Amino acid sequence: MANNPRRAILLMNLGSPKSTAVKDVRAYLNEFLMDKRVIDMPLISRALLVRGIIVPFRAPKSAEAYKTIWTKDGSPLIVLTRQLRAALQQEIEEPVAIAMRYGGPSPKQAYDRLLAEYPSLEEVLLLPLYPHYAMSSYETAVEYAKKQHRPYADRFRLTVIKPFYNEPGYIHSLGETMRPYLDQDYDHILFSYHGIPARHIRKTDITGCHCLRQNNCCDTPSEAHAYCYRHQVFATTKLVTQQLGIPDNKFSISFQSRLGKGWLEPFTDVRLEQLPGEGIKKLLILCPAFVSDCLETLEEIEERGRETFLAAGGQSYHMIPCLNTHPLWVKTIAGWIGAYRSGDREMVSAER
Template sequence: MAKKGILLVNLGTPDSPSTADVRKYLDEFLMDERVIDINSFNRTLLVKGIIVPFRGPKSAKLYKEIWTPQGSPLLIYGNSVRDVLAKKLGADYQVELAMRYQSPSLPDALERLKQSKVDSIKVVPLFPQYASASTGSVHQLVMEIVSKWQAIPAISFVNSFYDHPGMIKVFADNARKHLHQSWDHILFSFHGVPQRQMKKADVSGQHCLKVENCCDNITENNKFCYSAQCHQTAKLLAKELDLKPEDYSLCYQSRLGSDPWMQPYTSDVLKQLAQKGVKRLLVLCPAFVADCLETLYEISVEYQTEFEHLGGEKVQLVESLNDNPAWIAVLEDIVLNK
């Protein structure tokens, strides 16, 4: 039987928390035309002239806070998931892990599959919700690379899995580990995306930010909308956890720059909740399948400090899917059936 190639792809991580390696990572990441979707001249000035030189040393300090003796948490979990999934799938499959930015590189992973003479390749970007800057960027680079191959095997792409029942259950089960404690409110904090990118994804040009509550339900006009998929993930999690609408909020973190991003911003929600007397928050980050800088530091440290200054007491991060065996079983189902 011909061997099938499975390519798992996450966003990326610096090779080390040194300033040089962090700058290298930020440069590759932010120079992606799908991440900062402005003209190339202005993007180059912004990234290479302002963001990387000034943000690099600051980001390096943050990466040092989450780095482990074994390396980057994102890469550690990724390697673990790859190895266990490969064992579950068996000898008829070859599973590779790649990062869209930095190492292990996507071109190298594809080359390994090519040299192994796989009969087909299924690309699985490890982002539950589709966004042009994440899943779209992975799809584009894969197509650019294989378009140069003389012999191109059958290739398929997983677009999203934001509503996969198994994934929802793993996130909810992780949250349940904390429910023996008392929480005033639950936050579903997703990674932010500029509003302009959401508008570009609206092929109709008549839905995004033009229809009231445009993200509340999945329709033909917003089925590829990152924000609409985030809303659906939050609804499914709330249902699984038996939450009432007043028990939880959806928000977006990690905003960059002054342009409007999808709202409400996590910082604004923290302020509003503190003003209402909320003291203890349980936070899930269902856009991340593995804990990383945005969860381990941004939520657990930055938002904890911010919330305390606002009068709150506790911001408790719910661990991500990481290398949970139940999550790897979900990935197996995605590989075999999606």
């Protein structure tokens, strides 16, 4: 690591409850679901829905779900993000810190720690650990980090890495995490992406007339695609399956973790019930919207998804882990930082 660094790297992930206690899960869910970019309703309506209906019923159930995946070191997502930080630090000279969108450490806490240790800091390069743009993931993380940076604007600048859904290093890393599983006998690969409401797709359409408003909108070139989650998950899937030579009839896409009506379809839980009846008995499944395994992968997909598929008549079910700390993924991030250090700004996000 450089003795007197002018730049630091900040890895930003989703976050997690402090523990599996209901009170901690309730606090986490309140912060998460009260985010106006997650549930985009007027404040009073959002508060009534979240605090009056969703959280009181969901917190105890979520606490039980977290207990099934919790490790001796805590939340898998937090543990894996720390491990990614440590692995990346071995590859680059700039100091690396982590922050979470919900829970801790917050971006402010990360900024304070970096400044205390490196008072000569001039820039923080923020990498939101979300491959695809969505207002409820990448956008809210970036805006939160920017908001907490404002009091420090005269101390250091904040530079943001853009979504990397089609970046060659990311696609190669994702493909290589999949490759060992392709040697086994399987009927189908299901790419399960986190679901979002269709209205979010329309809201982030900077043209106001393309996304979900035109036939084949995701395949028709448009500047809207820079902010379109649906287009980007299709692009990721296409690129990685082409890289691995997987035929079109051997994979499909679905969306998980829906909260209500009007979300992107098809739904993962529904497809897991249907696939055995369509002759697909041996399934591989992965969740490329996440780079770190978490509740949505380990409990929703690995545990409940397996139960659903096997109960419907499936014979074998294998979840391919997220990138986590895969050596190629670590080297990919290090490569982006090295390129930026050398003056390449291709991976830097432009202001909307």
